[in-house]
Amino acid sequence: MVVLIGMNTSCKDYLDVVPDNIATIDNAFSNRYEARNYMHGIYSFMPGRSDASTNPAFLGGDELWIHDPISTGFNPRLWYLSRGDQGTDQPIANFWSSNADNQWQLAGGRPLFTGIRDANIFLENINKPFDITKTERDQWIAEVKFLKAYYHFWLLRMYGPVPIIDNNLGISATTEEVQRFREPVDEVVAYIVKPLMRHWQICRFILKMKLLILVVLQKLSLCQ
Amino acid sequence: MRKLAPNRKLKNPVEIIIQGITITGRVTAVEDNSGLPGVNVVVKGTTVGTVTDVNGNYSLSVPSTESVLVFSSVGYIKEEIVVANRSVIDMGMVLDITALDELVVVAFGQQEKESVISAIESVNTKELRVPSSNLTTALAGRIAGLIAYQTSGEPGHDNAEFFIRGVTSFGTGKVDPLILIDNVEVTTTDLSRMHPDDIQSFSILKDATATALYGARGANGVILITTKEGVEGKARISFRFENSFSTPTKELQMADPITYMRMANEAARTRDPLANIPYTNKKIDETIAGTNQYVYPAVDWQEEMFKNMAANQRANMNISGGGKVARYYIAGSMSQDNGILKVDDRNNYNSNVNLKRFTLRSNININLTESTEAIVRMHGAFDDYNGPIPGGTSMYKSTLQVSPVRFPSVFTPDSTYQFANHTLFGGDAGGNFMNPYAEMVKGYRQESKTVMLSQLEFKQDFGKWLPGLTGRLLGNTTRNSSFDLTRAYSPYYYGVMSYEKQSDEYKLLQLNPESGSEHLSYEPGYKRMSSSFYGEASLAYNQIFGVHSTSGMLVFIGRNRLDSNAENLSESLPKRNLGFSGRVTYGYDLRYFGEFNFGYNGSEKFDKGHRWGFFPSVGVGWVISNEAFWQSISQYVSNFKIRGTYGLVGNDEIGDERFFYLSRVNVRSAGGYNFGYNFDGSSGRGTSISHYANPLIGWETAYKTNLGVELGLFENSVNILADFFDETRKNILQTRADIPSSMGLWSIPQANVGEANSRGLDVSVDYTYSSSQGTWVVARGNFTYAKGVFKEYEEPDFSDVPWRSRIDMPITQEWGYVAQRLFIDQADVDNSPRQDFGDYMSGDIKYKDINGDNIIDEFDKVPIGYPKVPEINYGFGVSVGWKNFDVSCFFQGSARVSFWIDSYNMSPFRIYKPEGQDYVLETGLAKFIADNYWSEASENPQAGWPRLSNYAVSNNNQKSTWWMKNGSFLRLKTAEVGYALPDMVCEKILLSSCRIYLSGSNLLVFSKFHEWDVEMGGNGLNYPLQRVFNLGVNLTF
Secondary structure (H helix, E strand, C coil): CHHHHHHHHHHHHHHCCCCCCCCCHHHHHCCHHHHHHHHHHHHCCCCCCCCCCCCHHHHCCCCCCCCCCCCCCCCHHHHHHCCCCCCCCCCCCCCCCCCCCCHHHHCCCCCHHHHHHHHHHHHHHCCCCCCCCHHHHHHHHHHHHHHHHHHHHHHHHHHCCCCCCCCCCCCCCCHHHHCCCCCCHHHHHHHHHHHHHHCHHHHCCCHHHHHHHHHHHHHHHHHC | CCCCCCCCCCCCCCCCCCCCEEEEEEEEECCCCCECCCCEEEECCCCCEEECCCCCEEEEEECCCCCEEEEECCCECCEEEECCCCCECCEEECECCCHHHCEEEECCEEEEHHHCCCCEEEECHHHHCCCCCCHHHHCCCCCCCEEEECCCCCCCCCCCEEEECCCCCCCCCCCCCEEEECCEEECHHHHHHCCHHHEEEEEEECCHHHHHHHCCCHHHCEEEEEECCCCCEEEEEEEEEEEEEEEECCCCCECCHHHHHHHHHHHHHHHCCCCCCCCCHHHHHHHHHCCCCCCCCCCCHHHHHECCCEEEEEEEEEEEEECCCEEEEEEEEEEEEECCECCCCCCCCCCCCEEEEEEEEEEEEEECCCCEEEEEEEEEEEEEEEECCCCHHHHHHHCCCCCCCCCCCEECCCCCCCCCCCCEEECECCECECCHHHHHHCEEEEEEEEEEEEEEEEEEECCCCCCCEEEEEEEEEEEEEEEEEEEECCCCEEEEEEEECCCCEEEEEECCCCCCCCCCEEEEEEEEEEEEEEEEEEEEEEEEECCEEEEEEEEEEEEEEEECCCCCHHHHCCEEEEEEEEEEEEEECCCEEEEEEEEEEEECCCCHHHCEEEEEEEEEEEEHHHCHHHHHHCCCEEEEEEEEEEEEEEECCCCCCCCCCCCEEECCCCCEEECCCCCCCCEEECCEEEECCCCCCCCEEEEEEEEEEEEEECCCCEEEEEEEEEEEEEEEEEECCCCCHHHCCCCCCEEEEEEEEEEEEEEEEEEEEECCCCCEEEEEEEEEEEEEEEEECCCCCCCCCHHHCCECCECCCEEEECEEEECCCHHHHHCCCEECCCCCCCCCEEECCCCCCCEECHHHCEEECCCCCCCEEEEEEEEEEECCEEEEEEEEEEECCEEECCHHHHCCCCEECCCCCCCEEECCCEHHHHHCECCCCCCCCCCCECCCCCCCCCCCCCCEHHHEEECCEEEEEEEEEEEECCHHHHHHCCCCEEEEEEEEEEEEEEECCCCCCHHHCCCCCCCCCEEEEEEEEEEEC
């Protein structure tokens, strides 16, 4: 009996097979190089504004018609909107999505909510890399805050009132917690404009960002 | 003794000294006429008796001609016979299949049959003998509680699927039972290689008390097999040889080529009246006339590629014997199975399927001291496979993936190519069409698999210190390794360039001069190895104190497994289990029994907080027939026992992920972005998370209840065993379904939230009869019904479409559309709800709008048909013997199962390029489609196949009741006729016994579905199941 108990305690480690340095999310912020890559990843969720297969403005407006069967060079899935194929089961141009919804089912949309979540993770962890200078860190924070605001803007433009994802919810959140409310349009607009104004000083040096911010502000002032 | 002479006055009338009559004889087992040693031959009512020797011979003095001799032996039915005027009395003993296991093999030990209160079914290994090299094909219908079916007949890939008490979990991990051979966990393939002659006992453990000791993976039931050990005595050699011929039970019929062409033309025009027809009248006429089989081919691909019959051989030999110090059991077996593929004469290699299997087993028991025993078990199994590169099943599928009229399989050379040194395979200049004959003979694949098992066990009897205490220590290591390779040449394809009808000469065009080759190239294949170690230490105590019998046992196990070829770091880590189990039993006066088991197991898969699981179980039993008040009717009902158990069992093989409590993060591997003037500035890629950490994931637990009744009637000649079971499986791992997109997760997490419930019944009945003249009859039947349903399942809120909810529906249930009929005409199409699957017209399938929203879409999917795994399995069989002959047959059936025809892959005339291949396929025409299809001429809304097309019409290929078929069947599974040579003949040729037999398997099938063997279900194009005719001989020396 004693032998068995003795074997048991030493054997508790027998079942501990996992070595200690398996990749976790902290690895993505271990140094400047990894953090910069992570930031590039957040950029990748930017919807393609000049791509006919992801921007519904080109083909979804009944201004263009394509002869069936289709043999063009780009994916004409957004044209199916004009054919009346929009539905609730697998929406076309589905931007209200996360990466967990299969990419091919998005039919031209982008998983913007994953982009927003990744932006939040970046903002929570950007103090971890040890070799970033202060100015660089401030610039990156400004860029990511812009992206977070821009993704909210895109959602607002497509869907009207949307939930404001200011902070991420943990994996173990309850069913009630994860069902966020859609906030009124006024609040969403205020939420978008605030970081744009605050970080304008930094963002205006990035040409594309400057243009986008101006576009966003112009559109919002139009619809206010 | 002096014989009493008649008319002689007795000296002392009280003392009558009777001269004994010497009776001699031989006692044999009726099945194979082998001598039975150790049989008690006793004069009834006296203590006069003897025991048969190693050959079954005995010699006994009996008092008078009225004496009754009683022959008895453990495991055989007692026989009585009056001496009468004979001096030689031979006796054939019949196996008592109920008493065969007076000791039943249970988890980690053995128990007296009477005291067993768990649901354990022991199978007589003779029942498992079928003329096949795969033991799993013998399981269906023979064991109450086992649901089994076989979907392919290809040698090496013909393992049956089997489940104990049905499927009770919908997790993605292990749902089939745990298989243990000599206490070591093995795979289904290892089970398939076992030869019934080597099996000492075969039990299936079904309920909680039986399996709780195997906590880690016992939740789906356990199959427990022990191999034979040596028996003291002179070496007994037994040899069995079988030769069989196998043919497919049923093959899919193809339509003839002329019909193919006519229907292809119709298919092109019927959807688009302006389309080009693929086959001109000239081609059709010339093909009918048979002008030239190479220029106007009409190929029966099945005839070109497959033979009708294959020959298989099996041989098995075992030697057992021993003395006081050591006993041995050595067995070797060899089998060769051939496939039914044809071989090209020009090749000097064989690309037909050929599987050779060798196994060698050696079990040696050594008595080190009076109380210590050491057992060494070594086992090796070696498979050598040779076959076509795509595999036998692919070859069958490919006969439906080529046109019968586009090109012949092989050309006879024309004048230009008559000196070519290679086979001229047919092809088409218009595209790289696949030629299945070329794929079959262009090369061969060799595969080699090895399993080596070595085991050392020590048994110690501590009786000197504490009577009834024994201990056991076991260590086992198993190594598996396998690899394959292919050698092939690249075929040269030819097409017809020109044809002179006058001279009947054609000129060939070489289609791929740059990619063909005449020499073999070599491609290495996979290489896989795994090693595992298993150790076990146990202590057991068995003692009887008057009317109380108690026993206790503690077992400690550890297991470690390592696989090569891991794809990532997590997979490469070893898999480990530790467990600590025990059992306590108590019996009072052989009437009341109680039992308590527990298992405490740990697995490396789970987080520290959830690593260990405790699985207890209890059971009680009452043997009513041993009660005093029962004795009056005990001659009618000789055994009546009721028992009940309840307990928990765990399962740690719950999914494909190894470590749920760790996240799997892939840095720099998600989408990226480029900056810069031409996007050539800074670039980088983001991080994706394939798996979120969830430390709460733990054991899947089964709560099992079992109620059983055992009835023995008429002195155990009729036995009925019935078990009713109910199982709830909790904490089933499931992907969460209520995570909204606004969470923005990279992948959907899993959690133990699923729950399923299964309940059912298994019954087995058997009847034995034997007469002293040597006639015997054994009949048995069994029935299993198991229904498993979802109880809790994460799914969206289906309250407005309640038919989509999985709750309370069977686990393998399919959902689909209800098909009403084919559309009659365009007006019918216009007036029906819109069907959202693409274009459709009259002659296509019309579905029912369940929710009345005038659109046929996801919300109209309802549960259709029976589940895919049968809910009922039954079997019954009879064996009869008289004198030296015996005849037996066995029927097996399945019910409450549905399958679906794969209409997408059977849709004829489609030309398409499959993913990952560079050749083009063209679907052929199956006869059942040609016989019954919707055409513009007939416009039959109930025709079997909808309007033809030469592309896949997605409207018709949805899962619906149109393609649903009933998969129930009744099959004559085996039949056997045998003859055992009489003793005198045997002795002359120095044999102890000899039996010759003729047997067959899968002889007849009764079902509603006739296109292919219904047991294959929706996989109609798999390698067909085989009907086998077998001739065998069994010799013992």
